[in-house]
Amino acid sequence: MLSNSSGKAHWTIYDIAREIGVSAKTVSRVLNHKGGVGPEVRARILALMEEVGYQPHIGARSLRSHQNACIGVTLPSPAEEVPVSQGFLLWIFTYLYDTFGSQGEFLGFDLNPFATVEGYDYGRGIWQQLFKACLIAGPMRSDDQVIVRIHKSGVPYVALGRLDSLPECSSAAVDYEEGARLSAAFMIGRGHRRVAMLGGFAGFQPGVERLRGHRRALDEAGIAYDPNLVRFVGFDTAGVAAGVRELLADPTITALVDASGTENGAGLNEGAQQAGRVIGRDFELVSWTYAHNAAVVREATAHLWLPVREAAAQGIEQLAEWLQGRREGPIKVLHTPVLDDRAKEHEVPTPRRLFDVKD
Amino acid sequence: MLSNSSGKAHWTIYDIAREIGVSAKTVSRVLNHKGGVGPEVRARILALMEEVGYQPHIGARSLRSHQNACIGVTLPSPAEEVPVSQGFLLWIFTYLYDTFGSQGEFLGFDLNPFATVEGYDYGRGIWQQLFKACLIAGPMRSDDQVIVRIHKSGVPYVALGRLDSLPECSSAAVDYEEGARLSAAFMIGRGHRRVAMLGGFAGFQPGVERLRGHRRALDEAGIAYDPNLVRFVGFDTAGVAAGVRELLADPTITALVDASGTENGAGLNEGAQQAGRVIGRDFELVSWTYAHNAAVVREATAHLWLPVREAAAQGIEQLAEWLQGRREGPIKVLHTPVLDDRAKEHEVPTPRRLFDVKD
DNA sequence: ATGAAAGCGCTAACAG
DNA sequence: CTGTTAGCGCTTTCAT
Numbered sequence: 001m002l003s004n005s006s007g008k009a010h011w012t013i014y015d016i017a018r019e020i021g022v023s024a025k026t027v028s029r030v031l032n033h034k035g036g037v038g039p040e041v042r043a044r045i046l047a048l049m050e051e052v053g054y055q056p057h058i059g060a061r062s063l064r065s066h067q068n069a070c071i072g073v074t075l076p077s078p079a080e081e082v083p084v085s086q087g088f089l090l091w092i093f094t095y096l097y098d099t100f101g102s103q104g105e106f107l108g109f110d111l112n113p114f115a116t117v118e119g120y121d122y123g124r125g126i127w128q129q130l131f132k133a134c135l136i137a138g139p140m141r142s143d144d145q146v147i148v149r150i151h152k153s154g155v156p157y158v159a160l161g162r163l164d165s166l167p168e169c170s171s172a173a174v175d176y177e178e179g180a181r182l183s184a185a186f187m188i189g190r191g192h193r194r195v196a197m198l199g200g201f202a203g204f205q206p207g208v209e210r211l212r213g214h215r216r217a218l219d220e221a222g223i224a225y226d227p228n229l230v231r232f233v234g235f236d237t238a239g240v241a242a243g244v245r246e247l248l249a250d251p252t253i254t255a256l257v258d259a260s261g262t263e264n265g266a267g268l269n270e271g272a273q274q275a276g277r278v279i280g281r282d283f284e285l286v287s288w289t290y291a292h293n294a295a296v297v298r299e300a301t302a303h304l305w306l307p308v309r310e311a312a313a314q315g316i317e318q319l320a321e322w323l324q325g326r327r328e329g330p331i332k333v334l335h336t337p338v339l340d341d342r343a344k345e346h347e348v349p350t351p352r353r354l355f356d357v358k359d
Numbered sequence: 360m361l362s363n364s365s366g367k368a369h370w371t372i373y374d375i376a377r378e379i380g381v382s383a384k385t386v387s388r389v390l391n392h393k394g395g396v397g398p399e400v401r402a403r404i405l406a407l408m409e410e411v412g413y414q415p416h417i418g419a420r421s422l423r424s425h426q427n428a429c430i431g432v433t434l435p436s437p438a439e440e441v442p443v444s445q446g447f448l449l450w451i452f453t454y455l456y457d458t459f460g461s462q463g464e465f466l467g468f469d470l471n472p473f474a475t476v477e478g479y480d481y482g483r484g485i486w487q488q489l490f491k492a493c494l495i496a497g498p499m500r501s502d503d504q505v506i507v508r509i510h511k512s513g514v515p516y517v518a519l520g521r522l523d524s525l526p527e528c529s530s531a532a533v534d535y536e537e538g539a540r541l542s543a544a545f546m547i548g549r550g551h552r553r554v555a556m557l558g559g560f561a562g563f564q565p566g567v568e569r570l571r572g573h574r575r576a577l578d579e580a581g582i583a584y585d586p587n588l589v590r591f592v593g594f595d596t597a598g599v600a601a602g603v604r605e606l607l608a609d610p611t612i613t614a615l616v617d618a619s620g621t622e623n624g625a626g627l628n629e630g631a632q633q634a635g636r637v638i639g640r641d642f643e644l645v646s647w648t649y650a651h652n653a654a655v656v657r658e659a660t661a662h663l664w665l666p667v668r669e670a671a672a673q674g675i676e677q678l679a680e681w682l683q684g685r686r687e688g689p690i691k692v693l694h695t696p697v698l699d700d701r702a703k704e705h706e707v708p709t710p711r712r713l714f715d716v717k718d
Numbered sequence: 719a720t721g722a723a724a725g726c727g728c729t730a731a732c733a734g
Numbered sequence: 735c736t737g738t739t740a741g742c743g744c745t746t747t748c749a750t
Contacts, residue, residue, distance in 0.1 A: 009511075009512075010488075010743095012742090012743055012744080013743070013744070013745095014743080014744095016750075021720085022720075022722045023720065023722075024721090024743090024744080024745095025721060025722085025745080025746095026719090026722070028744070028745060029719095029720090031744090032745085036719055036720070037719070037720080038719065038720090041719090041720090053486070053508070055423060055483065055486035055487050056487060056743080057421075057487065057488050057490060057742085057743050057744070057746095058418070058421075058487040059417070059418030059420075059421035059427070059487045059488060059489070059743085060418065060422045060423045060429070060726090060742070060743035060744040060745090061743080061744055061745080062416075062417075062418035062726095062744095063416060063418045063419045063422055063725095063726050063727060063728085063742095063743080063744070063745095064725080064726050064743080064744045064745045064746075065726085065744075065745055065746080067728060067745095068418070069418070069428065069467075069487075069489055070429075070465075071491075086449050086453065089448050089449070089452075090445050090448070092447065093448075093468075096470070097470050100470055101470040101471070104470070104471045104483075105470050105471075106429075106430075106467050106468065106469055106483075106484060106489060107464040107467070107468040107470055108465050108466070108467055108468075109452075109465065109467075109468070110465055111455075111456050111459055111460040111463070111464050111465065111466055112460070112463045112464075124414065124463075124465075125465060126416035127412070128370075128414050128415060128416065128417040128428075128446065129416050129417060129418060129727095130417045130418070130428050130429075131466060149579060151410070153368075153598065173725090206383060241723075247730090248663075288738090369727095371726090371727055371728080372727070372728070372729095373727080373728095381736075382737045382738075383727090383728080383729090383735060383737090384729075384736075384737060384738080385737080387728065387729060388729095388736090390728090390729095391729085393735070394735085395735055396735070396736080397736090400735090400736090413721090415728075416726085416727050416728070417725080418728095419725085419726070419727035419728040419729090419742090420727080420728055420729080421725095421728095421742095422727080422729095422741095422743060423727080423728045423729045423730080423741080423742050424728075424729055424730080424742085424743050425742090426729095486735085610749085618750065620746090667738070690720075
């Protein structure tokens with residue numbers, strides 16, 4: 001890089017202005033593609049910028065004009081609690097690149113959420129005015145407060161999940177309540193009266209929705225809710241297996257909805273085996289999956305597809321439009337899960353998981 | 360968030376200072392964990408910061424003190440030319456998280472390099488003073504100029520590759536020259552005199568090193584270099600197959616070093632088949648891989664392991680130390696490839712690729 | 719079409 | 735231990 005007239009390493013708009021013989025404001029106008037500069041002056045300024053490799057100080061710009069530096073990505077819960085899979089993060093990443101890459105944006109990842117459980121604040125990138133927009137990449141806790149502040153901040157954002165406590169929240173989500181209702185109603189429609197549910201995401205919004213949907217299906221069929229037929233598990237195979245075993249210990253249970261969100265066929269099979277039951281013979285199974293036309297368990301009577309990636313894709317696109325002023329917030333994307341009861345062929349793949357499972 | 364005395368949404372150190380009855384500088388000292396503040400005042404300031412959810416403006420800090428916001432990651436060549444695999448990028452991210460995550464850092468990823476071939480400048484994050492440190496995640500072109508400016512900038516950085524034109528460059532790399540020398544020398548040691556090399560990364564430093572290493576092995580054995588025995592290919596299976604076929608069309612060739620870096624067993628087999636030759640029967644093969652104890656082709660006489668991940672891991676660790684002032688730059692990590700001529704069992708896995716291959 | 723002045727929020731340098 | 739002043743590089747506001 002050429003050094004400027006004052007011998008510094010970095011050129012500023014003042015240096016450019018002095019060299020050309022105009023004011024800093026004129027250089028600023030050129031930098032921001034604004035009018036009010038004669039074509040000849042503009043050309044000379046651009047040529048000098050090119051020659052010396054001028055680049056604006058992104059922090060100074062953010063300080064003065066509130067045009068922050070990055071498209072932010074943050075996780076609303078520590079990795080130990082909701083282990084968003086690397087594959088899903090990468091998918092998000094790729095999608096953000098497709099949407100924002102050609103516009104010369106930077107992506108900012110808040111690494112803190114990975115690490116700290118205490119004093120957990122996933123909005124740092126916004127408070128510190130680093131993020132000009134933000135993707136909240138995961139389910140929120142039922143009592144989440146950070147999202148309220150993000151919502152009020154005015155920064156375009158989209159959460160990959162809804163929140164009962166903030167219905168106006170900008171979100172691109174899947175309707176888990178309807179998923180749970182559909183799953184249980186499907187079983188009831190097939191003549192089952194004792195339908196168990198293996199839930200997931202206890203303490204998080206998707207967990208609340210699961211329970212509500214399940215109860216609604218029972219209500220609609222006039223069946224009383226029995227809390228013993230619902231169990232919430234985490235993301236480890238042993239936990240999934242234990243949950244299944246405990247539910248199936250009740251011989252009156254003839255139907256199980258795997259709404260754990262773990263896509264863990266091994267855990268399901270293990271639990272059934274421990275209870276001395278065989279999937280598809282002794283009881284019917286609906287298993288939830290984030291992948292279309294993939295089978296968690298081939299012997300399942302049906303799969304419920306949760307189009308999370310599809311919702312996220314739409315959310316990211318609308319986030320870009322919001323950021324560019326082509327639409328207003330908040331974003332309201334809500335996809336309905338799809339129940340698929342076609343028999344699964346031998347070749348149907350195991351889903352790529354959205355969350356990591358500990359074996 | 361509580362609003363401050365002047366009714367603004369964001370609190371500044373001035374607002375905190377006024378509320379407590381001290382100067383802004385005192386608040387700044389507390390913010391930066393510096394001495395010179397009485398314990399009682401410090402406690403009151405911290406309490407108020409906590410109460411109102413104060414967060415510093417990261418851009419203002421960067422402007423004044425040159426403490427930039429993010430640990431940067433950037434790609435020195437467009438994805439079309441060097442398709443760094445998503446798996447490797449993710450590995451890098453995970454490693455950066457392990458190293459920096461607990462310190463509340465942000466990761467900054469330059470999306471621009473993905474998109475534009477023209478006006479390609481992978482150093483934007485540094486010029487714009489967004490990056491406080493930078494990982495250059497991929498091989499550099501032989502005529503790379505950007506790295507020179509990065510090197511001069513004073514920002515701690517590490518490139519995952521060396522560069523002849525800038526030997527003092529901060530790098531965490533694998534010695535491809537020695538890899539090529541080892542591979543060819545191994546073949547010569549087994550009695551071969553006509554050793555072909557399928558190269559990769561033409562126009563990039565790793566390509567230059569491959570050629571130099573190959574020639575050195577021949578020199579050391581007193582064998583004349585024949586340019587017809589070397590072919591450079593890209594990252595598509597058809598290209599790999601064509602390169603192999605063209606080399607093997609010469610019946611005097613009895614040894615092939617696959618230094619393509621594609622880990623593409625299918626392409627190698629296809630090319631051999633097209634030439635009417637069988638690996639391990641009609642000619643011997645040494646295949647290069649980025650994975651330890653994985654087999655690109657089971658029939659290969661040997662595999663050369665390029666410990667790129669291992670070098671990168673060490674580079675990232677030293678980058679963290681450099682950034683924290685626990686050591687000086689530049690970083691000089693150079694790992695030597697390891698030739699492994701043990702027979703590969705049936706169960707040995709195909710390597711996870713470091714670069715994407717187009718089928 | 720262009721410029722002068724002010725100030726965004728923070729910290730370095732210096733003063734007490 | 736604490737405060738004052740100035741200024742980082744840019745853009746806003748207002749003037750010409």
